[in-house]
Amino acid sequence: MQANFRGSTGYGRDFLEAGYGEWGRKMQTDLSDGVRWLAGEGIIDPARVCIVGASYGGYAAMAGLTLDGDVYRCGVSVAGVSDLRRMVNWEARQENRNDSQTVRYWNRFMGAARLNDRALDALSPAHLAAAADSPLLLIHGKDDTVVPIEQSRVMAEALRRADKPVELIELQGEDHWLSRSVTRRQMLVETVRFLEANNPPR
Structure with missing residues (x-):
């Protein structure tokens, strides 16, 4: 599907x-x-579903374990957004404008009324780490200029503080699109390893 x-x-x-x-x-x-x-x-089998995604799909994977509990047995987020307000604020700093087209785009889809809208915290997996009910693998390129690696680091730290199972793999010299074949393969190998460990075949 x-x-x-x-x-x-x-x-x-x-x-x-x-x-x-x-x-x-x-x-x-x-x-x-x-x-x-x-x-x-x-x-x-609804007890054997894992959610895996990249970019927005990475956010959806993290949200699946924190906002929409009891659905997924595990999750993998590749270059996902974990803290929505932090992400929009970062975009505003990058463009040195609080009302740029990019900032307006993020706010419109995320549902923010303005820049630095704290209402976004209730939709941010990094702020909901204590609610995580399944293991999470985070994979992120260190040279990502679309979603900064800080987004995965923040999520990993929040889950560790909440004593929740998490792994973070940082891909050296990799961008948002996993343009290098070596690190793209690394992402796939690590994802399969994680899924086999947390949702093993019968």
Whole structure:
């Protein structure tokens, strides 16, 4: 199943705009509703589902373990956003503008009323680490200029403080898109290793 959650491109403007303000909300439950549907149809074992994603999907993986509990047995986040307010503030600093197109984009989709809106903390996995109910693997390129590696480091530290199982793998010389074949393969190998350990085949 390919979950085309609201906010996805390729389905018209109304479908895209249906994602505004839905990070951690309906964009997230679109995924878990798909899991529940598959379970209800008898296609999957709901006790053996892991969530893996990159970039926004990395956020969704972390949110799946903190905002949408009891759905996933484990998660893998590759270059994901863990602290929404910190992410938007970082973008504003990068562009030296609080009202840039990029900042407006993030605020619109995340549902922030303004820059540094503390309401985003309630949707940020790094602020909800104590609620994490499954092991998490974080993988991030050290040279990522789209989502800074700080986002994975913050999440790892929050989970460690909460005494939750977490691994962080930092990819040397790698960007947001995993452009180098060596580190892209490393990401895949580490993901398979983690899944086999935390959701082993029967």
